[in-house]
Amino acid sequence: DAKTTQPPSMDCAEGRAANLPCNHSTISGNEYVYWYRQIHSQGPQYIIHGLKNNETNEMASLIITEDRKSSTLILPHATLRDTAVYYCIVRVLSQGGSEKLVFGKGTKLTVNP
């Protein structure tokens, strides 16, 4: 069972910011939030991850609420090529692989011209 809740679909105008929400109300203190995306039927692509501080890289920004129960992925200037399914995943940072990784259905983001 997925530990995260995401809206099934969202639309965004090209050039505008895309804000994708994710709820993870049962997140534990040592669990990271990861975001991936899957363009068409390709393999998923890593975007960004964070623990409790906001993070930014060349692809996106990740805003995590102070209570860590939700987060938002921000694509600052969405392009048509950002149309994809975006997955929010909670992972446990541990050795040995005891945690099972769970990808939910994600959010289908459509960027419109």
Add this chain to the structure above:
Amino acid sequence: NAGVTQTPKFRILKIGQSMTLQCTQDMNHNYMYWYRQDPGMGLKLIYYSVGAGITDKGEVPNGYNVSRSTTEDFPLRLELAAPSQTSVYFCASSARWAEKLFFGSGTQLSVL
């Protein structure tokens, strides 16, 4: 640097046939994973490996087997193919368990 390479890209099997999906990575990653994705659904973990010689079951392991004789290769074996195994299969690898996964381009398998 090829990353994660999967072969074949497409395959059609008859019920009861067997096959091996190949996966190899050239990043010297310890962790490797096999996922399946049914139409309109998220990815489900089949098996994973934390290093050569060590494998473990994921969420949906029934009907599959894996081996990890080298760091680079992590093949997935279907012994008696069933229609329920019709899916897209993705292999992935990572340097450490919690670090970002690199995915292959997938194998689309149909069992008829």
